Amino acid sequence: MTTKDEDLETFGDTILVTGGAGYIGSHTCKALAEAGYKPVVLDNFSNSNSWAVRWGPLEEGDIGDKGFLDGVMQRHQPKAVIHFAGLIEVGESVKHPARYYQNNVSGTISLLSAMERHGVDKIIFSSSAAVYGTPELPAPLDEECSKSPVNPYGQTKLMAEKIIADFGESYGLGYVLLRYFNAAGADPAGELGESHDPESHLIPRLLEAAHGSGAGATINGDDYDTPDGSCVRDYIHVSDLAAAHVLALGKLENGLKNGIYNLGYGRGYSVKEVLQAVCRVTGVEVKATIAPRRAGDPPSLVADPSKVITELGWSPKHDTLDEIVSTAWSWFSRQSQ
Ligand code: UFG
Numbered sequence: 001m002t003t004k005d006e007d008l009e010t011f012g013d014t015i016l017v018t019g020g021a022g023y024i025g026s027h028t029c030k031a032l033a034e035a036g037y038k039p040v041v042l043d044n045f046s047n048s049n050s051w052a053v054r055w056g057p058l059e060e061g062d063i064g065d066k067g068f069l070d071g072v073m074q075r076h077q078p079k080a081v082i083h084f085a086g087l088i089e090v091g092e093s094v095k096h097p098a099r100y101y102q103n104n105v106s107g108t109i110s111l112l113s114a115m116e117r118h119g120v121d122k123i124i125f126s127s128s129a130a131v132y133g134t135p136e137l138p139a140p141l142d143e144e145c146s147k148s149p150v151n152p153y154g155q156t157k158l159m160a161e162k163i164i165a166d167f168g169e170s171y172g173l174g175y176v177l178l179r180y181f182n183a184a185g186a187d188p189a190g191e192l193g194e195s196h197d198p199e200s201h202l203i204p205r206l207l208e209a210a211h212g213s214g215a216g217a218t219i220n221g222d223d224y225d226t227p228d229g230s231c232v233r234d235y236i237h238v239s240d241l242a243a244a245h246v247l248a249l250g251k252l253e254n255g256l257k258n259g260i261y262n263l264g265y266g267r268g269y270s271v272k273e274v275l276q277a278v279c280r281v282t283g284v285e286v287k288a289t290i291a292p293r294r295a296g297d298p299p300s301l302v303a304d305p306s307k308v309i310t311e312l313g314w315s316p317k318h319d320t321l322d323e324i325v326s327t328a329w330s331w332f333s334r335q336s337q
Contacts, residue, residue, distance in 0.1 A: 014038045014076050015249065016120075018063055018111060019084030021045060023194045024126065024183050024238055026052035028082060030192060031242040037249070040076045043085065049195055063107040066114065073118035080122035080252060081115060082245055083108065086156070089200060090130065090296050093153035104156035105163070112167050122174040122252045124245055127161055129181045129234075129262070129301050130154030140304035143179070143260045151296040161260075168258050176248040176256070181234035181264030181303045183241050185324035186331035193331030194238070202274055203235070203325060207332045210282040217286050219271050221293035224300075230271035232300040234264035237318035237327070247312040259311060264303025265319045274321065281325045 015032055019025040020041030025048070029039040033055035041053045044062045057076075061068040063085050086104040087093065093100040108125075115123065132141055133148040149155045167173040184203045186193035194204050199214070208214025222229040244263055251259070269277070279286050308314045318324065 012036060012038065013079040013253070014040055016040050016042055016072065016076060016078035016081045017084065018042045018081065019048065019086065019126070020082075021048035021050065021052045021058070022084055023048075023196070024180070024241055025082075025084040026054075026192050027187060027238045027242040028084070028245045029053075029055040030187065031239070031246050032249075035246045037246075040072075040078065042072055047088070047196065052192060054191070063111045064102070066110060069110065069114035070117070073114055073120065077118075078120055080124070080249060081111065081120060082124045082126075082249070083111060084126040085111075086126070088153065090151050090153045091200065091294070093151050093156070094296060097152040100152045100156045104153075105159050108160040108163060112164065112173070115173070116167070116171055121172060122249075123164060124176045124178060124248050124252070125160065125164055127177045127179045128154065128157045129179055129264070129303065131158040131161065131179060132301070134298040135301065140266050140302045141262060142304040143262055143307055150298070165258070174252045174256065175258045176252060177260045178244060178248065179260070179262045179303075180241060181236055181262070181301060183238050184235045184328060185237040185239070185318065186327040187239060188318065188327050190330055190334065193335070194328065195335070202233075202271060203278070203328050204332065206275060206278040206286060207282070207325075207329055209288075210278055210284040210286050210329075211332065211336055213336065217275065217288035218291040219275070219288050220291050220297065222272075222290050223293075226270060226299050228270050228272045231297055232268035232270050232302065234266070234268050234302045235274070235321060235324055236264050237316070237324050240314075240316040240318050243317070244308060244312065244314050247314055251312060261308040261312065262303040262305055263308060264305055265316060266303055266305050268300060268302040269321055274325070277321045277325045278329075281322055281329050
């Protein structure tokens with residue numbers, strides 16, 4: 001992680017990280033600690049792991065709990081909040097929308113209100129490419145593209161974005177909204193990785209298949225209007241994603257009022273290409289069966305990352321598919337020993 005001189009004065013600040021025990025949250029805590037910040041993890045462990053809390057204190061509880069939030073704010077007096085806590089499964093959101101609106105929208109209002117009560121005036125929000133819905137063209141998406149989510153998960157992310165922007169307008173809250181494309185890979189030093197239960201994401205599922213565990217590899221539809229018929233995604237290494245949070249924080253602490261940024265590499269890989277990379281990296285000839293399309297899947301989602309590169313100075317360090325897959329495979333292999 002490189003830092004700029006102007007950011008040095010912020011070193012040592014306490015940053016409250018909701019969902020800091022989760023996949024992206026824990027990698028971001030590591031990046032924060034390496035940059036000299038003090039991450040405090042707030043997590044209810046609904047889809048995360050206590051072993052991932054390694055870079056600062058833990059506050060176990062829920063962002064919907066007002067009394068708990070007041071206690072956390074009083075005890076730690078954070079300079080800023082990075083807000084990951086939320087539910088993330090597209091399919092589940094279609095089955096149980098109430099859970100998603102409760103956790104992701106009401107939870108965010110509860111958190112923002114606590115920040116307002118305690119004078120915490122900066123937030124970085126973990127948003128998603130799901131806000132774009134199904135793009136009309138396969139071209140890379142910039143931040144101005146139309147937003148029309150196709151599932152409750154994406155709706156909750158877009159609503160939370162709008163609520164945060166309203167807090168910015170009315171109360172002067174400084175904010176950065178980061179729209180992630182497909183987070184993947186694992187900490188190159190092997191200290192952290194992805195661990196969801198159940199696992200629905202492509203790369204860990206293919207690695208399970210390579211390992212001989214899990215349900216076997218499936219390709220969810222090969223009749224899309226894409227070069228090889230399978231869905232195309234912009235896979236971004238989780239450590240590059242984490243680094244963007246630290247850059248955004250530095251900018252907010254040095255006067256940025258607000259910003260919205262897509263986070264991806266600007267190039268997509270199909271499910272079949274990811275499968276080939278998994279075979280290459282693991283040395284296992286993974287056979288996949290073709291399954292029906294998965295509900296709510298856009299054919300292609302690729303970011304235009306020009307804005308985050310220009311405005312935040314983001315410079316990805318792990319942007320090859322093979323590095324993404326090989327760091328994930330190292331992590332997976334160690335966990336399965
Ligand atoms: N897929 C398969 N087989 C599998 C698992 C997934 O073919 O066993 C396919 C999916 O159908 C999809 C692609 O692989 O076409 C990627 O699927 P993931 O589940 O890995 O990721 P998603 O694109 O569905 O979703 C992820 C995050 C969301 C975020 C979205 C934005 O989980 O939170 O990226 O691009 F909104």
